[in-house]
Amino acid sequence: MTLLEVDKVTKAFDKQTALKDVSAVINQGELVCILGPHGCGKTTLLRIIAGLETADSGRVFINDKDATYLPPAKRNFGIVFQSYALFPNMTVMGNILFGLKQKKGVTKFEAKRRAREALELVDLAEHRDKYPRQLSGGMQQRTALARAIALSPQFLLLDEPLSALDAKVRLKLRGEIRSIQQTLGITTVMVTHDQEEALTMADRIIVMNNAVVEQIGTPREIYDHPATPFVANFIGTMNFYDSRGEICAIRPENIEIASGNAAYDAAARVKAIEFKGALTRIYGLLADVNEVWVDLPSEQADALCLHPGEMVYLRMPEDRLVKYAAAA
């Protein structure tokens, strides 16, 4: 069931186009990541869904009702910003109660109960009397999340919620956010520039570049069948080469090394070999011009006993190849 719909939205700031004809549908209960490089318009899209910015043209629907000009307060969402925007003069509990206290029909007792529930959900109950600056980054992030969900909003918006954190905390919180989202079954839109974050957390991903949507699909679809060279290149690693007037693309881990006498698709000269732990990456040159990377399990690479300067014969499985029309 569709919860949010963005239809042909265009937005410009001082002549710089942030969104061009962007359309997307977000279904009830799913976690959708808006993924793209810096300045691609992803945060603008989120802010338009929130009502914090207004589209120049196009419409926004919430529950199939036109919400293009609906003020944020009437849209019933929770939001977590990159900066968290926690009120520094209030305790953790105070931050969460701030919205609850003035909600109509919620008694003081009820508000406190709901705030405690939200805090337990993010595992911060024992820190409720601390001030934001007394908490670690990860705890601040969780406070912001608790504040956003305490009002039981219809959907949740997360603007780069993890990018201000250390790598380790980020990994841990990824799982926590996803599990809270699934427990509550709350529709969530998350903006991120981290492809790994999007791949691991999202039900579906909206990939954006230069103010337009490049592709919308599940992580698997986007990884295995990137719709455009940009998506192919932006997510994961991809080898590109020309073949009979088409651009072919294949992931390094999908290339196989053929033994010398077997059928092969291409020959490459080994330039360098890089041990990366479980995998070993081989840097080669196709036909002495096109760079090609091959990832092999390290054991297999060891067994091949390759050296720079040697020739290797590569097989590109047809079902793993993605083909694009050559650029005009």
Add this chain to the structure above:
Amino acid sequence: MPARLKRYLIGLHPFQLLVLVICLAAFTVVLIFPLFSLFSKAFVDKSGDFVGFANYIKYFDTPSLTISILNTIDISLWSTLFSVVLGFLYAYALTRTRIIGKVFFKYTALIPIFIPTIVHALGLVYMFGKQGILTRAGFFPFELYGRLGIIMAETIFTFPQAFLMFYVALDFTDGRLYEAADSIGVSPARKLLRITLPEIKYTIINVFFVCFTLAFTDFGAPKVIGGSFSVLATDVYKQVAGQFNFSMGAVVGTLLLIPAITSFIVDRLVSNKNSGTISARATELIIKPGKKRDVFFFIVCSLVTAFLVFLIVTLFIGGLSANYPYNLSFTLDNFSFNRSVGGFGAFTNSVKMAVFTALIGTGFVFIYAYMVEKTSGGSVLRKYGKLLSLLPLALPGMVVGISFIFFFNNRANPLNFIYGTIIILVIANILHYFSVPFLTASACLKKLDKEYESVSDSMNVPRWRTFLSVSVPLSLPAILEIFMYFFVNAMVTVSAVVFLYSAKFKIAAIAITHMEEAGDYGQAAAMSLLILGINVLVRILYEAGITIIKRRTRIKEA
């Protein structure tokens, strides 16, 4: 509503729109309308007919009037020169040397801010006048009244401004520049010429204009100590209050705007080049030991401080002795002020006026800045608001005063009823001193996370609640600073209110001029002490408040 208007106003709640419109309308009525009356007065004759530039032509054809232009430029240039040099040396001493007593020096430099400019002049009279302490001791064989006195008084008046601006500029530097210079053996003189001065060159220009404008437009000091040496500000007063020649008063009033307008233009020209100053990785400057340097700067600071302290001491001597210089026995009689100048009531009136100015002014400035900085939508309205907020910076008190007379003292004006009441004084003060508090408030609000409002919106919390429970508590230091600024300035101002006070509501700073005119120096000094006392008290309360707030925030961070 048409979609375009709807889109334009989205993000601006009807209530916010109402507040913004009220703020802007109020400001327009007290700023733009009176200024318009002023300018239109300058172009009409006594019967109100339009005469074009005839008033200006008449003015420039009257040598007895135009002499004031040269006089004013003359005294402004000299006092600015002294203030710039002294302010720089003093600020350099406090930021770039290792002299002792920096805190003491810093606060004594602020003394002149706490008293009206008439009192700077009064202090000089006590020190160097015909019966002055130093004159009698034979140290001052010059004529104080006139050019020399004005230059001295304006130097005292503008020195703290120059000092504070240089202090901020010099305190904020990148230590790595000096370390790099040391590592390649650059001499101290070259470091000063090639690093320090270029770093603060825009501050020097700014200080110059600020001091020049202040001296150019000041009324209090020339009134007391000017003798027959006429300047523009006293001319305005003579034309308006003495000869009821409003058109000529308006002409001279518009001339008072020239330095401020010039500085606006210069500021526009240089400010574009002033971007990209100090990198975030700048390191603190480590001041190296330097005996000779420290001795020199300690002497400079001590001399300046001694002069200012001596000025205050003379006020104590004058205010607390029976009949200076003939009878120096201690008395408090001087504090029972003459009825004709308003008695002790003049002081309580001033305090009342300052309290209202500070309370209403702080509230208005802060809400105004919040509406301009923290709302979305209605961008044209907000741009207009920003423009209005900086205009008062260009308006001398005299101009505020006479334009208020022209506008409000008009039976046809429905606001005529505020004329002659405390209300018009409070409004004049808020307007006159609006810009600096506005800049303080908006700088403070800009530093707050702009998403606080977005978060509140998402939780359906009304903006006024976010304003009261988040923005205001987080801005308390700035709010206190604004309060103090309004209070202190309302206590010391003469120029804006000299046209607006009434016989029913007399105020302290004006009373001092009248006491001085009547030769009641003892009472004038006593009243000055009261003003100084309450301003210092307010400053102490401010510092205490800031300390408490800082301590409380520290607890929240521990």
